[in-house]
Amino acid sequence: MPRPGFVLEVDKSTPPTLFWRGEGFSLEKLPADRSRVIYAPEPLPALDDIDGAIRHALLNPIDQDPLPTLLFPGMKLTIAFDDVSLPLPKMKRPDIRQRVIEAVLDLAAEAGVDDVHIIAALALHRRMHEFELRHAVGDRVYDAFAPRGMLYQHDAEDPTLLSYLGTTPQGEEVEINKRAADSDLLVYVNINLVAMDGGWKSTATGLASYRSLRHHHNPDTMQASRSFMDQHKSELHKSNWRMGKVMVDSGVKVFQIETTLNNDTFPSPFGFLSKREWEWSAKDRASFIGTKKALDRTPNRIARKIFHNIEAPHQMTSVQCGEVGAVHKITTEHVYKQQLVEVQGQTDILTMGIPYISPYNVHSILNPILVMCMGLGYYFNLYRGKPLVREGGVIIMTHPTPWEFHPVHHPSYIDFFEQVLSETTDPHVLSAKYEEKFANDEWYRHLYRTSYAYHGVHPFYMWYWGSHAMQHCGRIIIVGGEARSVRRLGFTPASTLNDALELASDVVGRSPTITHLHAPPIMIADVT
């Protein structure tokens, strides 16, 4: 029986705690008697018969007819799936999307459906490389559909491939992929790694255009979401749901398939990364020392390659399908079951080790903007109820934060960092002054459509993602980060954790409480 999450009160006998530092890690001693460490629950057991469970779900959907009854000869069927940003790290083959898509195709073949398109729901993310598509949908599906042009990636910048469906009562425009909108049935294959994934966000965000996305990817929505992981208090969630209603009203028929994974994140050589430090065996300790020593001597580029090649042993814990809202409700329960950890009260200082990966740098560089987004956008928002850190508190992140960008994947990030952040870090100001310019830049548009670049507006969205945390906290410190990058972000650099705690004392006093989020594996703090 897997153990639930755990909050450790640090005392003098507590061993040093693992902190991620990008493509590396360190052990840090936290002050005794006023620090605590939050550990994620252990991985839930996987479903016994995964393919059987998928088929059962397709034949017994929630609040919708079984999939075979929705399929008929001559129909237009579109299967959309989550892109490379999920899951993290990429999962061992076969990917869950491959299993689900193959099961759907089996039924489609039985029903005599010929017109099938498979679309990667990228939104404004970069296009996936062929090897990434093959990993996600499997070689069989790729070889059968890609050469015939029936497996492709959503293009949010081609007006001929978009369909405008109307506006919500709040005036939010809904524009999504034309093929998906015109299909007799849109089957969405989702992976729910965190509670904010899935639901109407899959289609209303994944298959949408900038015209649509700007209505919820903005500083106001982000700052009003408390947090993204709590559907009832997330403005992002509400906006996506309103857009979903517009889709339903305009006749888009969606069959949502949602899956959840356990948090078995690292394969056995890196197993110590998911363990509680006092439970490390001699083998774990040897692996840690060996890995750390080797990484300290390895050039960044190679270390990055090694880490991005890690394939997580994630296993599926649930699959459900049918009507979007009803399905997502059950999915969220499964996510909470795996990730929720009860935490009593807020803290003065929240510490977090930022790992090498985020949803937006798969096979790429975690540039300074993404470091911010990972810490303040994702880790800060891993709560339900109240934020882990009190208002006016301090966040301390550990990451090298090099002034380094992937020129192919993140071209607009470079200009955003150089031109925009040098002038202002205020999300509202930079949104008003620069967003349109970046979003409509022809060169960025060209790179998004034909190369492997994130959309021109994407760095703005990353910045908005962290806007609530920036507004909430008194100071943000990055330990071990390149000083000029950290200052450009508007944060305070520190050399060591002790220095950072010293710097934080200006804001939170001499004897603050400290909470360390021992992630990954991912967890959600249920703060009461």
Add this chain to the structure above:
Amino acid sequence: MATRPSVPIPLAARRVTARAVRSTRRTTVSVRSTIAKAGFPYRKPSVPGGISVPKEPSKLGANFDTEWARSPVANAVRAVVTEGPLRMLVHGVATPSVYGADRLEDFKPRDDEDARPLIFTPNHHSHLDTPLSITSIPMPWRRKLVVAAAADYFFSSQLKGTAAALMLNALPLDREATGRKSMEQITDLIADGWSLVIYPEGGRSPDGWGQDFKGGPAYLSSKTGAPIVPMFIDGTGAIFGKGMKRPKPGKTKVVFGAPMTAAEGESTRRFNARIERAVSILGDESLTDFWTARQNAAKGSTPDPKGPEFQSWRRTWTLNEQRKRGTTGLRVRQKRVWPEL
């Protein structure tokens, strides 16, 4: 007509050779006569008249003892042979592409568990099929794998049988009769965690087309609970099919299907038909693609791997046409290299 110039052999060498031959002949004659003089018990006893001596059971064929071939030492030797010379041979001659191994992912053991035994059922066109299967089957099954081999062919002599047992971990399977002994031995091995490669067609294809599946694998699976892994091998028939004197290097494709078990109350005959159908669909998938194969299967129009009904030259003609459709089975032609001028 031009005659080849003969190389003169020196006289001394001819004398030495003649002396060696004479000496060997003399020694042989003397040993023979010594044994003849020695008599029983140094010689075989003579049989009294009117007595018929019961025949000793043969240690060849289905009775060949292969127990030793599964000892740790033999396993270690076989692992070296499989990953070294056998893999090189297969890659050199058959250039295989392996598909569908991900379908076995759920059956891989977690942590320290032993791998669940599986029964692999490929179609059979060539002697190359076994080395190709062994090197394509993913770990951990590859390390604990026995191959059911025709007792009358592979175990007809001590030397052949020993080589087959050591190199391929072959197990004699009696094709002539319903060999209870073979089946019991295989059942025990599966219970001990050994996976099995067995050809449901019984033997190599005589004409390049598939043959009817026999019920053995389905029976074994129902009896032991080990899932059947349908497997399709494409291309080996053209490389080293039955009747060919030497292999013609080419490309091959190995496709693994999803493991299957007998449904509740399903008879061996029906299960066998399901296995045959699964292998046929994989054959279609290897020639076309996953989606086309699924569509054909749903429509019931999966091409019959046993080929067309008609006989004679038209059957061969159709086979050649089919081979042209895929990338496998075709001979890899030598690249012409023109001299630098």
